[in-house]
Amino acid sequence: MSNTSFKNRDIISIKDLSNEEINTLFSYAKKMIPYAKGEKHLKTLEGRILSTLFFEPSTRTRLSFESAMNRLGGRVIGFADAGGTSIKKGESLTDTIRMADAYSDAIVIRHHQEGSARLAAEFATHPVINAGDGAGQHPTQCLLDLFTIVTEKKTIHGKHVVLLGDLKYGRTVHSLAYALARFKAQLTLVSPETLRMPKEVIEECREQNVEPVSTTSLEKAIKDADVLYVTRIQRERFPDESEYKRVAGTYKIDLELLKQAKEDLIIMHPLPRVTEIDPAVDKTHHALYFKQAFNGIPVRMALLSLILGGRKP
Numbered sequence: 001m002s003n004t005s006f007k008n009r010d011i012i013s014i015k016d017l018s019n020e021e022i023n024t025l026f027s028y029a030k031k032m033i034p035y036a037k038g039e040k041h042l043k044t045l046e047g048r049i050l051s052t053l054f055f056e057p058s059t060r061t062r063l064s065f066e067s068a069m070n071r072l073g074g075r076v077i078g079f080a081d082a083g084g085t086s087i088k089k090g091e092s093l094t095d096t097i098r099m100a101d102a103y104s105d106a107i108v109i110r111h112h113q114e115g116s117a118r119l120a121a122e123f124a125t126h127p128v129i130n131a132g133d134g135a136g137q138h139p140t141q142c143l144l145d146l147f148t149i150v151t152e153k154k155t156i157h158g159k160h161v162v163l164l165g166d167l168k169y170g171r172t173v174h175s176l177a178y179a180l181a182r183f184k185a186q187l188t189l190v191s192p193e194t195l196r197m198p199k200e201v202i203e204e205c206r207e208q209n210v211e212p213v214s215t216t217s218l219e220k221a222i223k224d225a226d227v228l229y230v231t232r233i234q235r236e237r238f239p240d241e242s243e244y245k246r247v248a249g250t251y252k253i254d255l256e257l258l259k260q261a262k263e264d265l266i267i268m269h270p271l272p273r274v275t276e277i278d279p280a281v282d283k284t285h286h287a288l289y290f291k292q293a294f295n296g297i298p299v300r301m302a303l304l305s306l307i308l309g310g311r312k313p
């Protein structure tokens with residue numbers, strides 16, 4: 001496969017990329033690490049402009065896309081709150097997209113509606129990257145999650161990954177469960193009964209010949225886990241606040257629980273965390289979530305560089 005296959009591509013779902021393409025991307029991302037840290041400098045995307053359109057809150061995704069573009073010598077325009085745009089005057093999403101398309105070379109979009117990024121891609125002539133569409137997909141988070149597992153564990157194949165928390169509304173776990181199945185991980189899904197993984201995602205795992213085990217018991221699942229992927233209960237997506245209150249705080253990762261874990265267990269979290277990981281865990285060698293968040297930069301640098309057709313690092 002040639003690297004040119006990434007050029008001008010939309011990234012709406014992790015399904016848009018083959019395993020081979022993901023591996024190619026990861027070898028680029030690995031090379032990007034010293035540039036991502038600012039130890040070396042690149043001007044690969046000098047003169048190029050990225051739009052970041054964030055209709056929903058974001059810290060890591062927006063800042064790491066912006067940092068990645070800047071580290072590549074490119075520039076960024078956009079907004080972190082649609083309240084300051086003509087959307088407030090009643091402008092449609094598609095007209096907003098047309099404008100960003102006219103003003104930049106690629107668009108990163110986060111929007112509360114499922115399918116919004118796909119719609120944006122239909123209207124934009126330039127590549128569109130989905131940075132989260134409601135409870136739908138978050139493909140670049142999935143890429144940095146996979147990159148983190150591969151970097152720490154050498155391979156995904158055969159590793160026991162536990163996905164924990166809000167598997168119903170958490171978009172990061174939807175992309176990730178499917179991708180992990182495609183890379184042949186062993187999956188355990190731990191959630192409250194009401195926040196189970198959607199049937200379609202389980203079906204997609206089965207199509208990859210991976211049968212996820214579903215349980216509500218974290219104690220059972222943690223014992224032979226290689227990776228524990230924790231998620232926040234997605235309060236903003238509950239139709240009813242009392243339903244949120246019923247499940248909030250169901251799981252908490254603390255030092256006591258970790259006594260049952262394997263010595264080399266890694267704990268990941270897309271962040272932000274609320275109460276699901278005790279800060280005392282941060283100091284243990286299990287805590288990988290801040291490194292995982294950093295990995296967003298080299299992975300997004302590699303992706304932007306390949307999509308916008310920059311030279312190799």
Ligand code: NCD
Pocket residue numbers: 060061132138141171172231232270271272
């Ligand atoms: C996640 C998201 O926005 O889906 N955060 C992220 O992008 N790192 C997870 C969350 O909000 O809980």
